[in-house]
Amino acid sequence: MSSQSGPQTTLFDVQPDADTAGGLETRYDATFVARLALREKQVQQSYRPIIQIHKWFARRPGSVFRSLMHAEFDGRPLASSYTSAHDLAGIVADPFMGGGTTVYEATRLGLSVVGCDVNPMSFWTVRQAVAPLDLEAFEREAAQVIQDVRNELGDYYRTRCTECAELADVKYFHLVKHCDCPSCGKQVDLHPGLRLAESVRHPREVYHCPRCNTLKEVTASKTPHCPQCDYDLAQRPTVRSVTTCQHCGNKFRFAEHLGKPPRHRLFGIEYHCTHCYENIRGRQFKTPDADDLALIDRAAEQLRATRDQLLIPEDAIPAGDETSRLHRWGYHKWNELFSDRQLLGLGTLMKRISEVPSDEVRYALATVFSDFLRYQNLLCRYDTYALKCQDIFAVHGFPVALLACENSLLGIPKVGSGSFVHFVAKYLKAKQYAKHPYEIVYDGKRKVIHPIAGESIETPLVESEPEGRPQEVWLSNGPSQKLMLRAESLDGVFTDPPYYDNVQYAELMDFCYVWLRKFMAARAEFSQETTRTDDELTGNATLLRGLQEFTSGLSEVFCRMSSALKPGAPLVFTYHHNDPKAYVPLIVAILDAGLTCTTVLVAPGEMSASLHIAGTKSSILDSVFVCRNPSYASGVSGADISTLVNADVAAMQAVPYEPTSGDIACLTAGHVAAATIRHLRVTWVAGDPLEQRFTTATKAVAAIRDELERTTA
Template identity: 50%
Template sequence: MREKQIQQNYRPIIAVHKWFARRPGSLFRALLLSEFVGGDLETNYFRSHNLHGLKVADPFMGGGTPLLEANRLGCDILGYDINPMAYWIVRQEIQQLDLNEYQEAANALGQWLEKKIGFLYRTECIYCHNPEAYVKYFIWVKTQRCIECHREFDLFPGYLIAENRRHPKNVIICWNCGSLNEVIDKRRPGNCQVCGLALLLAGPANRNKCKCPHCGKINVYPNPQYKPPKHRLVVIEYHCPRCQSVHRGRFFKKPDDVDLARYRQAQSMWQDVEPIFVPDDLIPPGDETARLHRWGYYRYREMFNERQLLGLELICRAINQYKNTRVREALATNLSDLLRYQNMLCRYDTYALKSLDIFSVHGFPVGLVQCESNILGIKR
């Protein structure tokens, strides 16, 4: 049970790539030892074994947990699956890789990408005015055009951005001026420190309806005619190494003009790129993809903003240059797994203060507040 709760600590190889509903490796280890090793299982479980010569086949291998466990015990393994992604992931998990060469390639790619687009993930610290603070997350809210007055408005379900669990205070966006307010009691948040109006927790968007703040018209969402959905940048969480030692909690700020200008620059840079690797495929109809269609997403590339598309295209081009096939495929596998955190369907967890990847639930959850992560990570 302990191993099952934190599988990646005991079996870090499964972190190579996301796979849905991975079965516990501890279960299959126990099954193999019970079947092929004599004696007491409770004692055998924690001993090393070499079942050389034993062949284990899995005709429906999925994420490959039985094969991974059999491989750890020294068995010869053979796996099949109709899903080509399953084949790719299991092969990458098991096959030999020169880790030193791989690490060198990964470091070189990161350094190259930093020179190309690192500035797009910088912001000015509001405390020490360090212009090179690292952005962790850009938080966006969906917008919609009113069917009556034709003005755009935000689809805020609520204005609480961060709870006082992993941050000293609750962080609330002012519904009027967009300023960030840190309050002790979210039930009695008081007034905005900038405009003076009363802070609210509940937003106007609820049960697929939202009142236009300009004319009062009730609008229904999603509205596929405005495809794909537009977003407005409202909050930045960042990390400032210069004043981290004297600062309590996380760093939050309202985007300033420079932040907005950097995103416009990312848009301009993407317009100048002729994509080679970003697909233009249509999203096919299905039980889960029907939700995407209702929101106006009809092509996969529409699920990403321009800054994400720019970074992902550049990474693909860099990976494609590597001559060593196994290193190239390993980096491509990393990129494939990264995609679940680099899209505009990720949400921001106000309790854990982190991005929830697109597959944090089974399906395609389309939220009203989305989270864009720093594609380069941050340096502490």
């Protein structure tokens, strides 16, 4: 490892050499970026509609990556030229491209980019975002597919309006899991509570009365009772693992009495009657009638008769950190997470999409299909406040609830959400944005769409490493440990690596992949049965992948990136974790790659509004590590860790955003990691056994933390 600067044995920050380094260390404006990013994360799909191509997890704000690249490659001040047209030259790479943020932001700025991800669903999502699509052909085919499937299956999603007795479109079927009572043998509904709808979007509260077995609407009250039989509707028939039989009063643990997989019963319907809707305040709910119940049997019958001709996947659910929960509930195949009506609808829709002749239009519709599965399964819950169906991935796992919300398959344009028509509309918006991206600027009062002339995300993909022509995008599907890049070819690496065990990408994405794969028999990216692989860099208890495995993989990737970087070009990545130990892999990987950390910036990452973070002490701020070859990072500033953390906090307070204790812990961990890297850099031996390197880094972190505690005590 070469070094022109002397050893840094203190906690000092390193300033890059002004002539050789880019502008990240000096031109990044944390307050300005945080203002943009916090607004973006609140309604990410309107600031960056491109994310609606397909779900990906833990997406970072596009504005952060746009700003990072601007700061590095553009001499103009960030705040005044953020929304200006950019015509940057150069090649950047993202070895963990995920949902594609770096790829999109780099392409918009005119850069060429290499994007790599081990997960084929990531490759596919980014491919679909970038590859050109004829939108007229897409809209035309989508309308035809929807028409044909509606003709075939429309009846399954209609119900009789209780006001006018005409047929109306169903928005949601409400299902409850049930089992047999071990005492009286009768069927017991496992309702956790009885309220279906709160009185916010609807004028009254809606309850299921177990005694009348009907839905009842009542004025909001702390002591709701059935207007017909006076039943106490505030009761909670099932609390945790114990339920009370509504017939004989027997209390029992229901788990061992559940079907495998659990069975569901339809107890309520929300629908939309075109004749009555205008004259009704709120929504339309009904108790299913005999016709509604008969349709369930008819769907099951039709599924049995046609299943062989449909493309329904039969794959087993492998055990995993997230998926084992499904096994505990008796789900062993992915297709068991759907009702018969859902399987019939999905299978029929798939078959029709697979007949679309144009490859690109078929791929686009198949991608819409894969994404909309998130709202078309029995793990979906009804949001009793917003009165809509929730995404299966509202949390990064597979929680199973006692209630399920079965969405309409095709849906009604502009009514409800989560149906095929809604996802077609979203996809269209995403592709329109890819052709003509914009920024939304908040002028103090309102949001203004600011088109940016000359930018685009859509561009034909190239089949190998970019040569330096503008806007070449090369996507690679495979582990970045094996990504081959020319030496000294990259102007920067901008990435958002897995945050150790934060998200089990492959376990979750298999849910969509097993379906999407059915459309893609001919494509190499879909040849594997699962997106899981030993090369995935996530901590995973089931696969015995701990911090050391994560470290060695990350180290391999950073080493590859480091040798592909031009001299002095930066490796930039975001990170946060509430366990300080999860920073050791970064330290080892950066040192192994022969880099040093010139600075650690701060940027908002995830929002507390994300359901899976809400309520924890988790940080919403990321540390952004800027790393370069030490030969190009000379000069020492006197800042110590607490000064750096205080500066970050002040920059966020100016937003204004008040960092939480979790934020501050993470920011501190970031600066401690950077100080550790500088401290160990000169004596580091990348050839030492991993365990030794890991221990060295762990001890150095502890020493620096001790010193920090002493000086701040």
